[in-house]
Amino acid sequence: MHTATHSGALMAETTSTKDAEFGAWMTARQPALLRTAYLLTGDHHSAEDLVQTTLAKVYLSWDKVQKREVIDGYARRVLVNENNSVWRRAWKRRELVSDQLPERTGRHDSYDEGGSADLWAHVATLPRKQRAVIVLRYYEELSEAETAEVLGISVGTVKSQASRALATLRATAHDRLGLGEEER
Amino acid sequence: MNHDHDDLAAQLGRQMRHEVEGLDRAPLSLADVKGRATRIRRRRAALTGAGTAAVLAIVVPMAMLAGQFTNAGDDVGPATDPPSVSPGPTEPPDQGPVVGVGESLDTADLPIGDVPAVTWLENGSVLHTADGENIRLEGTYEDVVRYDDGWLGIGGGLAVLLDADGAETGESWVTARNLATGQGGDVVLFVADGELRLHDNVDGETTVLRDGMPDTAEMIGVDDEDTAAYNLVGPQGEPFAALNRDGEETIPDPGTDAYVLNDVTEAGWVSAITQLMDDGTCSRTVAPNGDVAGETCELMFDRFSPDQRHVIAGPAYADGYGAGQLAVLPVDFTDGDDPVLELLQSGARDATLMSWGWEDDDHILVVTATPVDGSTDMTWQLVRIGLDGTVENAATPVRGDEFAFPFALTS
Incomplete structure (x- = not known):
């Protein structure tokens, strides 16, 4: 007792x-x-x-x-x-498929502030893992290594996911928002 | 990263900071947090020891769920008999690599065996049929199934009708996450411009089961009585199962239990997640007569073998890149029983198990990705694993990046 x-x-x-x-x-x-x-x-x-x-x-x-x-x-x-x-x-199972983003050709873009606001709306359409990479890298401003540590993935995957996410957002901006003109 | 990416990244950073500007709230009290912590602690305890009572609470709804597919007491054939657990041959084969239960899968230097006995996709654009045909498709697809005399492919959010040679017919529809087949491939369940369609390849008829289908829906299967099974997503992102027979949709349990269907067979066997928790899942197999056959919180029941004696199972908590655990279990498996086959990834350089499916009653096909030393690339392999532990390649290995996915098993 x-x-x-x-x-x-x-x-x-x-x-x-x-x-x-x-x-x-x-x-x-x-x-x-x-x-x-x-x-x-x-x-x-x-x-x-x-x-x-x-x-x-x-x-x-x-x-x-x-x-x-x-x-x-x-x-x-x-x-x-x-x-x-x-x-x-x-x-x-479905994410394994949806992670395969379409390849896009490189373009040079220019965005105005209104375009940026719309661009943010399209961040929501990214696969969740890519969105996490974007938030950690460009909002939290973590390094690639720190981002990899948080997500439990390799630095190479952080690089490729960030690159694919930015490519998708750039393509979205062109295709859906009509922002920027392709420079030749 | 190039200059374009730097600019866009900087703009994204600014935009995200703008989005949360002024969001300085702290709405949660210590009591709120401790209350949630208590629930998490209880769930963890339920998983490790006292989980039986929690699981039993949903026996009745699950039995009702199974009853939707085949009435209790119906003659459903041998699959309803209590399965005899066969752990596979005890004698290892004389030659070739073998993986033991609970071992890591060594994919190096595997011999190349027969081509797969099921239809599969190479790089999304070459269809290798179970009959041995190799069809180059017009376009790239995530899944392709038989549709009348041709094919139905899905990719990029579209369902595209292809002719027998793989050429586009000109018909396509906005679709959902995936499609499913039933009755040995005789029926196809898919979404076309918001309509849930059940197409019969035998008579060519298409039945519209409902409209207003969201593109987040997941098709699961069709039983012998043309009951379609699929998962929907609620307003908070929570998945829930739905059944549809002749256009009448039924939600198995509109209450608090969350169901996610993982497989429904022709005979009416069901595998389903019965509990979603903060750190895992519990799932269950249900026989066509409504009896609960197996249950586990250590793994997640997935697809049944063609003879419905075994069920493949992935990790109960799926996160990270691919899966580090895969098992083949008897359909009446409960935690503590011996698996027929269990693969474990023991280190970061081991093969990661990316996707899987049944080839026949005695073999599974697993897509693996193994890191290449000194590179961020992977060696991708389509590996055949027998229930006796034998391992071989079913296709020539391919080198590619982490998201190359050169092999895909079709529905």
Whole structure:
């Protein structure tokens, strides 16, 4: 009984400390995670749900992550992979097919601000993995190696996915938006 | 990266920062997060020990689902008999490479065996039929199936009607993710300009089962009674199964359970995901009489063998590049049972399992991609694996990048 009471008190104290530490970190990081989640999912409801699951998984792992300085990277990794997995777990076979993007010839483009806004709308049409690469590389401004680490793929795949995504967006801009003229 | 890509990347970065400008909310409380954490912890516990009760909660809906295909008590032939689990021959073959259960697949220096006994696509543009014909197609496709005297190909979001020589006939429709066949290839289920169509190759008749089909729909199969099975996607992106017989669509369970169909056979065997969790899935095989035959949360049941005695299974949690695990299981497999065949990727330089299907009752065909040393390229192979563990190439290996996909098995 004594042991149980003593253990219970210790556990409560530990939980309280954990909640305080995690709560402080969560308060500071939640807006940034929500912004990245919005860019990954494209809608606020899904973004909020994604962040909630991500924070919950970080909370569950809080005691295992010894170095607090790596927690931001860990959370980012959970966020991105959770977003991928929600989609991938049921649709894996189809993604293998849809990843084969059509080849496009190189073009020189010019985009105005309105075109950029429309261009962003077409980011949503990218395969989810490519969209993650785009967000991590050009919004989070991670290096290719850091992006590869977050996504658990090779640097070569990051390069090829980013290149294919940009080629698709460029082609979309031409085909659907009529932006820019081909230079010869 | 060239100058064009640099410019576009910079504009994308600016645009994305603009999109989230002012998004400084922190809507979640610690209580919200801890509540979600508690649910995740419970699900993990259910997976590792106490999962039986959670799974049992959906026995009735699954039985009802199977009942949609064939009435309970119907004579459905040998497939409804309790299958006898055959772990395959215990004696290894005298010659040739063999992969043991739970081992990594070594694809180096495999001998080249017979050509596949099923129809497959090479680079999306050459159709190698089960009859031994090699047809160069006009266009590139992700899947091609028999359609009357010609072919129906899908690619680039279109379903294209081809003649017997692979030339376009001029008829094409906006389609969905894929197509499916049933009754030995006699019927084809596909979406054409929003219509869900069931085409009978025997009499040439096409039945429109419904309209308004989204292009996100996934065709699964057709049973002997012309019940079409497919998956749809809800407003939040959640997939759910649907059945359609004579134009009447049924959603197996409109409640909280999420069903995703993975296979439906002519005789009415069903493999389906029964639970989607944060870190995995549980799936189930259901016999034509509605009885649950097998269930697993360690793997994900996929396609049944032609004799419906075995089922191929991929990883329960599918993420990353390809799959690192693939198994052939008896249809009544439950976690803890011995698989007939199990391949595991043990290292990053091992073959990744990209797609798979049945060649016959005793062999599967697996498309593998193995990293080439000193390069980002892959060696792509179409590998035949026997249930006895024998391994050989079914086509000449091809070198290509990570997304080359030079081999595709057809529906």
